Amino acid sequence: MKVLLVGGGGREHALAWRISESPLLTKLWCAPGNPGIAAHAECVAIGAEDVAGLVGFARGNGVELVVAGPEAPLTLGLADACAAAGIPCFGPSAAAAMLEGSKAFTKAVLDAAGAPTAAWRRFDDPRAARDYVRAQGAPIVVKADGLAAGKGVVVAATLEEAEAAIADIMESRVHGAAGASVVIEECMTGEEASFFALCDGTRAIPMAAAQDHKRVGDGDTGPNTGGMGAYSPPPAFTDAVRDEVMARVVEPVLAEMGRRGAPFRGVLFVGLMLTETGPRVIEFNVRFGDPECQVLMMRLRSDLLPALLASARGDLSGVSLEWSEDPALVVVMAARGYPGAVRKGEVIGGLEAAAAVPGVRVFHAGTARGADGAVVASGGRVLGIGASAPDLRAARDAAYAAVDALDWPGGFCRRDIAHRAL
Structure with a gap:
């Protein structure tokens, strides 16, 4: 094929x-x-x-x-x-991809499907948005309605932070057209998880879950990024949670998308908050996460290609996926300055030494070939250092051993990936 x-x-x-x-x-x-x-x-x-x-x-x-x-x-x-x-x-089709393309569309679908999520309002006027957050109080969540490369969400601990987020998104347009409107949500508390389900328009099969690390700094500090690392499986995401998410979120949402004439095929990425009252949806994405995909692929034991083809053809009957019990972890190496402006073109040495660490696989993200053929940094998130081992601590140790084998002064990473589980 x-x-x-x-x-x-x-x-x-x-x-x-x-x-x-x-x-x-x-x-x-x-x-x-x-x-x-x-x-x-x-x-x-x-x-x-x-x-x-x-x-x-x-x-x-x-x-x-x-x-x-x-x-x-x-x-x-x-x-x-x-x-x-x-x-x-x-x-998915463009119509079904609106589950990621518009936060407001997603919230409307979730409400129609009866799926658990945070209370929300959509605003086109920044003054009305500011009035709303003042009435609701902090903490509160401000989201650019459109696509913002995973960076259009601000969890505001104070009213000042919420109002600054509204100004940045709607008035300064730091995310471009994605900030024409905002969705403002109640701030849910709990542990986050990313769950993936393979869909064919009418049915879905569960894949696996991971936990991402969005903040740029250790201890979940600093601004949100596209993801600084991930691990799978997260201990808080039990089989019972998986079954509840499939029954209360994935299946009703698939049915609702069908009713809207936009059946969903592909992978549905369900961003979840595991609250005291059960899992609640934060957001949907319509593709594999990055860096969650890296750890899922390290754990997958089945042939991926037939499953992708079956989903694309609209018939997942008979498809099943097997997963390794061994956990996997990925540490993202980013260029200094990320998630802001970064310097590109710096040569990255030690890639072979990093890949030689047992259990490690090096994934390229923002790399290119320099004039002399050397691998150079060409983006914000540049490498993903993945590792798999019989236990999570051993996987983390292997990943950081590989990080330390790199020769790239302009790169940095978080040193606490999987800290919640460990």
């Missing part, structure tokens, strides 16, 4: 690695890819948001499955364009 994977980050490196292992695969391309992905796929210079270019390449090369990594091409209609060309695509 010929497959085109779309994207060029750490999530796509993990997917490329697992897809490349499938006995069904005859050819794997990745657009645009990165130096790490190039070990598993032929990288082609097509941007992840160039829907016409991607579909044209797929048609011209006999691609039998397109796998969407990031959310942007899905919200731009990649799955719809593939369907029009007769090519199966793993990922």
Whole structure:
């Protein structure tokens, strides 16, 4: 089978690695890819948001499955364009991708499905939003309504922080068009978890859960990022919690999306708060998380490709997935300054030494080839140092041993990934 994977980050490196292992695969391309992905796929210079270019390449090369990594091409209609060309695509239609494209849409779907979530209001006027937070008090959550690369959420501990977030999002437009409106929610307390379910439009099968670390600094301090590390499985996410989330969230939401004429196919990423009264939905994403995908792929024991194809074709009957009992962990190496402005082009040494640590796999996210062929930093989140071991502490020790083997003065990481479990 010929497959085109779309994207060029750490999530796509993990997917490329697992897809490349499938006995069904005859050819794997990745657009645009990165130096790490190039070990598993032929990288082609097509941007992840160039829907016409991607579909044209797929048609011209006999691609039998397109796998969407990031959310942007899905919200731009990649799955719809593939369907029009007769090519199966793993990922939802643009209408179904609104579960990530609009926070307000998601909250309306959750309410209609009767799924547990935080109380909320949507605002187009910053003055009305400020009046609301003053009436509600802090802590309170302010979210850009549209896509903001995982950074458009502020958990405000004070009214001043909430009002500053409204000003940044709606008036300064730090997230661009995503900040045309905001969703303001009650602040839920508990432990966060990310749960993934594979969907075919009418049915879903559970995958696995992970816990992400959003704050940039140790001890969950500093601004939110796209994710500084993750581990799987989180001890708080028990089988009973999984069954409750499937019954009270995933299945009712799938039914509601069907009623709206936008059946959901692909992977549904359920961001959860595990509260004292049970799991409640924080948000949905319509693709694998990054860096959660890396730890899921390290734990997966089944052939990934048939499951992706079955989801794309709308028939998951007979599909089951097996997972390793061994936990997995990933530490994100970011460039100094992240999540703000970063310096690019610095050579990263020690990659082979890091990969040689037992149980470790190095995922490339924001890397490129320099003029002399060396791997250089080209983004904010640059590497994901993954490790798997019979217990979580051993996995963490291996990951940090690999981090210490790198020669990259301009990089940094959190040193407390999985601290809640350990």
